[in-house]
Amino acid sequence: MGSVLDCLPPGSRVAILRHRSLGDCVLTTPALDILKRARPDLRLAVAVEGRFRAIFEDNPDLEQILPPELSALRRWRPDLCLNLHGGTRSAWMTALSGARYRAGFGHFRNGFIYNVKIPRAQTILGVERKVHTAEHIASAMFFLGAPAGEIPRARLFNQRAADPPRVAYAILHPFAANPEKSWGREGFLAVAAHLQESGIQPIFIGGSGDDFSPFTAFRTVSQTLSETKQLLSRASVFVGNDSGPAHMAAAFGIPVVTIFGSSDPAIWGPWRTDSIVVTAPGGISRVTTSQVLEALTRLRVPA
Numbered sequence: 001m002g003s004v005l006d007c008l009p010p011g012s013r014v015a016i017l018r019h020r021s022l023g024d025c026v027l028t029t030p031a032l033d034i035l036k037r038a039r040p041d042l043r044l045a046v047a048v049e050g051r052f053r054a055i056f057e058d059n060p061d062l063e064q065i066l067p068p069e070l071s072a073l074r075r076w077r078p079d080l081c082l083n084l085h086g087g088t089r090s091a092w093m094t095a096l097s098g099a100r101y102r103a104g105f106g107h108f109r110n111g112f113i114y115n116v117k118i119p120r121a122q123t124i125l126g127v128e129r130k131v132h133t134a135e136h137i138a139s140a141m142f143f144l145g146a147p148a149g150e151i152p153r154a155r156l157f158n159q160r161a162a163d164p165p166r167v168a169y170a171i172l173h174p175f176a177a178n179p180e181k182s183w184g185r186e187g188f189l190a191v192a193a194h195l196q197e198s199g200i201q202p203i204f205i206g207g208s209g210d211d212f213s214p215f216t217a218f219r220t221v222s223q224t225l226s227e228t229k230q231l232l233s234r235a236s237v238f239v240g241n242d243s244g245p246a247h248m249a250a251a252f253g254i255p256v257v258t259i260f261g262s263s264d265p266a267i268w269g270p271w272r273t274d275s276i277v278v279t280a281p282g283g284i285s286r287v288t289t290s291q292v293l294e295a296l297t298r299l300r301v302p303a
Helices: 022-037 050-055 069-078 089-096 121-125 133-144 185-197 225-233 244-251 289-298
Strands: 013-017 043-047 064-066 078-082 100-103 116-118 171-174 199-206 219-222 237-241 258-259 273-276
Touching: 013 022, 013 069, 013 089, 022 043, 022 050, 022 133, 022 244, 043 078, 050 100, 064 069, 069 089, 069 244, 078 133, 100 133, 116 133, 121 133, 133 289, 171 185, 171 244, 185 199, 185 289, 199 225, 219 225, 225 244, 237 244, 237 289, 244 258, 258 289, 273 289
Parallel strands: 013 043, 013 078, 043 064, 078 100, 100 116, 171 199, 171 237, 199 219, 237 258, 258 273
Antiparallel strands: none
16 A cells, blocks of 8 residues: 555645644645655645634635634545644544545644544654654654755745835844743843944834733734734844744744743754854753853844
């Protein structure tokens, strides 16, 4: 018997479940690219929560973006349902999808649901090191039958016409889900001041629930994810905590300085863009402003 991709008839429908998590959504796009290059005839859909839909909007590899609901999945009538999410809800959606091939990683719970069990990425890639999240996700495509090769940069698309920026600007993202991943506001303010003195306008971004009050001396932007995507697409540089916007910036190929705390850069660092990860013994609170400014200089960004 050949691979799953060899067994899929021409024009088959594939549903990919990636319900949430901004960084994971961004880092799923290299896998979509690999799959579509291997089988251009396949009709791909991704199931994702509405708040992360913008990550996949305008992506030419996709025919449909589905809500993470069983009814929508069944209407799509997939021949292959690939669960990249791994949670309980995505597992039972896979089980009831009606797909001939139901694929998921072997370490997922409820493994009995899958008639295609994907081994760990290290086995597929033939390595024993830590693998980046982009490699982990893409390895599933190799197991399904796509030719093994280099895993490309993540891809975001911004079809809305926009005039070139009048001045160069930097995006700073000072927020994170927990204190162990949050660098101090004083450091971000110092970096913003240096950028401004160098002729690069600093712009602080965040979500609607984030507290921008410490940063009001500079431009602050709380936008939808689609609007944030547009803003990032034309930026000169990104500086921020390890978070979803850092992966978005890397997907646009702009220089990225990411400040890491408790997460592992080998697994979550910027993928396939000019970047520097800044860390310090003792945690993120020990990272100094001079470290970040030095990183900007190494990336040839004035600071």
